[in-house]
Amino acid sequence: MNLSRLGLSALQNAQQNLQITGHNISNSKVEGYNRQTVLSQTAGAQNIGAGYVGRGVQAVTVQRAYDSFVWNQLVQSQSAGASLITYGNEIAQVNNLFGDRTVGISPAIQNFFDAMNAVASSPSDPDARQELLGRAQSLVTQFNDAQSSLKAQRENINTQVRTTVAQVNSYVERIHDMNQQITAAKAATPDHSPNDLLDQREQLVMELNQLVDVKVIEQDGVFNLTLSNGQVLLGGSQVFPLQAQTSNSDPSKVVVAYTAAFEDGVGKTVQLQDSNFKGGQLGGLLRYRSESLDATQNYLGRLAVGISSAINAVHAEGFDLSGEAGGEFFRVELGKPIPSNKSGVSPAPDLNISLADANKLTGSDYQIEFRNGEYSVKTLPNGPVKVLTPAEAENGFEIDGVTFKFDGAASAVDGDSWLVQPTRDAAARLELVLDDPAKVAAAGKDKDGNPLGSANGDIALKLAELQETRTLGNGSLSFNEAYGQLVNKVAVQAQQNATAAKAQANLIQQNYASQQRISGVNEDEEVLNLDKFLQQYRAASRMIEVSSNMFDTLLGLRN
Numbered sequence: 001m002n003l004s005r006l007g008l009s010a011l012q013n014a015q016q017n018l019q020i021t022g023h024n025i026s027n028s029k030v031e032g033y034n035r036q037t038v039l040s041q042t043a044g045a046q047n048i049g050a051g052y053v054g055r056g057v058q059a060v061t062v063q064r065a066y067d068s069f070v071w072n073q074l075v076q077s078q079s080a081g082a083s084l085i086t087y088g089n090e091i092a093q094v095n096n097l098f099g100d101r102t103v104g105i106s107p108a109i110q111n112f113f114d115a116m117n118a119v120a121s122s123p124s125d126p127d128a129r130q131e132l133l134g135r136a137q138s139l140v141t142q143f144n145d146a147q148s149s150l151k152a153q154r155e156n157i158n159t160q161v162r163t164t165v166a167q168v169n170s171y172v173e174r175i176h177d178m179n180q181q182i183t184a185a186k187a188a189t190p191d192h193s194p195n196d197l198l199d200q201r202e203q204l205v206m207e208l209n210q211l212v213d214v215k216v217i218e219q220d221g222v223f224n225l226t227l228s229n230g231q232v233l234l235g236g237s238q239v240f241p242l243q244a245q246t247s248n249s250d251p252s253k254v255v256v257a258y259t260a261a262f263e264d265g266v267g268k269t270v271q272l273q274d275s276n277f278k279g280g281q282l283g284g285l286l287r288y289r290s291e292s293l294d295a296t297q298n299y300l301g302r303l304a305v306g307i308s309s310a311i312n313a314v315h316a317e318g319f320d321l322s323g324e325a326g327g328e329f330f331r332v333e334l335g336k337p338i339p340s341n342k343s344g345v346s347p348a349p350d351l352n353i354s355l356a357d358a359n360k361l362t363g364s365d366y367q368i369e370f371r372n373g374e375y376s377v378k379t380l381p382n383g384p385v386k387v388l389t390p391a392e393a394e395n396g397f398e399i400d401g402v403t404f405k406f407d408g409a410a411s412a413v414d415g416d417s418w419l420v421q422p423t424r425d426a427a428a429r430l431e432l433v434l435d436d437p438a439k440v441a442a443a444g445k446d447k448d449g450n451p452l453g454s455a456n457g458d459i460a461l462k463l464a465e466l467q468e469t470r471t472l473g474n475g476s477l478s479f480n481e482a483y484g485q486l487v488n489k490v491a492v493q494a495q496q497n498a499t500a501a502k503a504q505a506n507l508i509q510q511n512y513a514s515q516q517r518i519s520g521v522n523e524d525e526e527v528l529n530l531d532k533f534l535q536q537y538r539a540a541s542r543m544i545e546v547s548s549n550m551f552d553t554l555l556g557l558r559n
Helices: 002-026 068-099 105-121 126-188 195-211 280-315 390-395 458-465 479-519 523-558
Strands: 036-042 045-047 052-054 057-064 214-219 222-227 232-235 242-246 254-263 266-271 338-341 350-355 365-371 374-380 385-388 397-399 402-407 416-420
Touching: 002 036, 002 057, 002 523, 057 195, 068 126, 068 195, 068 280, 068 479, 105 126, 105 458, 105 479, 126 195, 126 222, 126 232, 126 242, 126 254, 126 280, 195 214, 195 222, 195 280, 242 266, 280 458, 280 479, 350 416, 374 390, 374 397, 385 390, 385 397, 390 397, 390 402
Parallel strands: none
Antiparallel strands: 036 057, 045 052, 214 222, 222 232, 242 254, 254 266, 338 416, 350 402, 365 374, 365 416, 374 385, 397 402
């Protein structure tokens, strides 16, 4: 009977190993699956007086091949990789928009000044004048179209942020559900781990990190989740969902808010800065918007304002075919300040801005806040801060070529703020005012201030010379150079991201290989295990057969 029991224990152990081996082979291509093995030990021994005789083998538990440190490295590298890929997909669109020098704004600028040179050569030629207005309208259209493309991308990013936030919340809910299943499974079998449930939960965390960088804090077998800045998404049995909201300070942006607390079943939300998100698709989207898209629109708007301002200033010095002084050639508006009245006590004072000197424009945005009886003007994102009294704000002040002036500055209350984006949408607001070729003020004036006549092209020549005149960037950039700087900046950012993405892909591959060496299923090895455990199963069966034969022999002796 002892031999039979030994055979039975060996048979059962072999069967369990065969089942786990088959389970490994079945899940060898399943993402997130960790190889499992049966942990076996001797069943002990019996003292028979002449020594101890073993009682066979028993399975202790089923364990998975898992290393939390290696797994965390893989998760973090994949999250960073997802951010870089998302950033690269977005900036590639802008790079393609500006990268082709044969179409778009660059050739439109060249064509406009070529037409201006033609007018300077033949001031009274109506065809040259008409061609100039056609080229001018084409230039305006190129600016408008480029800005329209950037605006469409901004709206698409807003949509992606909303979609990604909804996906994040879905994953957090599923991980919360897995926590409950794992807790129940452990309560039912305290000495054993529900390996497949653990694998599924970790795979969900890995996929969640593809969307947003989260940190896992394990407590009593339960996963708690936080954002990289420490804000809780899942704490114990409570889920704190994210929300996609229109920014309080900038209506053109959709930002992410977290649930800070619940009052009467309603969550109180706090909007997060884009810089709080580093990894995952969400981090890539927000980083691209803040680092690249905002600056691209601002610099494009600065160029539009610069061209309009410089052309208008010179054109006003000239005279048209009727001897009338030149009027506006182009028109462009600066962006209106966006007030935010957080206190809700009274409307914030009106803030008006105007162009003082296009040459001094930097393409920066500005955040103005009133607190403790003072106005602070910060150049975004990390520029200097200027502090003013209400009287100074009322009288007006200039920063980077923009004049700021408050109406009723003394009525502000703590918490009032204004976001100023002078050039953000200026390219969309650029328009051609001149619609009559005869109104092109190409002629100059004599020493007495009288028009020199329709055959004179002094002002047209002066206008043509603006193409190479450095009228932007405090006298450091011409129009072509300013546009080239914008194109080059986008190209450099795209190249830097591509390089970083390639390096990150190599790191992900290395981390994945390390994780698979520990946790992956080697099908060749599992096939060998099948043969090994099958032989064990056959040997155990033979042992039972021998035991049965021995018992039959004993019964036969009695007869």
